[in-house]
Amino acid sequence: MPRVKEFDVDVALLKAVKLFWEQGYEKTSINDLVDHLGIHRRSLYDTFGDKHQLFLQAIERYNEYLNGQFQSGITRADSAKQAIRFLFDYMIEGKDDKPPGCLLVNMAVEVAPWDHEVDVKTVQSFDKVEKLLAELIQRGQESGEFASTRNASELAEEMHNSMLGLRVLARTSTDKEKLHRIAGSAMSLLDS
Structure with missing residues (x-):
């Protein structure tokens, strides 16, 4: 008779996400994962496979989490501009x-x-975020909220590039006021 898992798989996976996020892939050892997840080494291998397989599952779980956060914020937004502003603020x-x-x-870098x-x-x-941005920009252009002189997909590429840069800077001691100024500058592309 197979043993019943003595831990919540999703909770363990979320802990792995956070550890990989904080330390990176290379710096995170199997011992780190066992300690941080609070499960036995054998349980880790039986449930998730090796470190690399666990990492790929962590990326999937992170994507699910991020998509949920984005959709929640966008749904609450009253306009396309407010939705895009939410994405920048969240980043x-x-x-x-x-x-x-x-x-x-x-992970893109490491x-x-x-x-x-x-x-x-x-x-x-990254493509999914760009597509989401393009849809929001297109919606804003159709409603007259944004200028419609530029292609929505190309604007989305530029805005996503700014968002990626902000995510890198957010890991440093860069002042958040500066980050919000950069976001505001990127948002100004929508008005031209």
């Missing part, structure tokens, strides 16, 4: 209980250059 402010920056941006699976997951996630 800068994050959540109090979460590490600064972005797991995906960290792991994607040598790991095809991580590269694919990162590019897919």
Whole structure:
């Protein structure tokens, strides 16, 4: 008879997300994961596979979390501009209980250059954010909220690039006031 899991798999996965986010992939050892997740090494391997498989699952879980946060904020927004502003603010402010920056941006720099699976997951996630931005920009252009002289997809590429840069800066001691100024400058692209 198979043993019943003595831990909540999703809770353990969320702990792994946070540890990879804080420390990075290379710095996080199996011992770190066992200690941080509070499970036995055998349970980790039986449930998640090796470190790399756990990491890929953590990226998926992070994407689910991020998509939920984005959709929640966008749904509450009264306008396309407010929705995009929410995305910038979220990238800068994050959540109090979460590490600064972005797991995906960290992994794009640390792991994607040598790991095809991580590269694919990162590019897919970035493409999804760009598509979301393009849809919001298009909606704002159609409602007259934004200037319609530029292609929405191209504007989305520029805005996403700014967001990625903000996620990197958010990991440093850069003043949040400066980050919000940068976001405001990126938002001004929508008016021209």
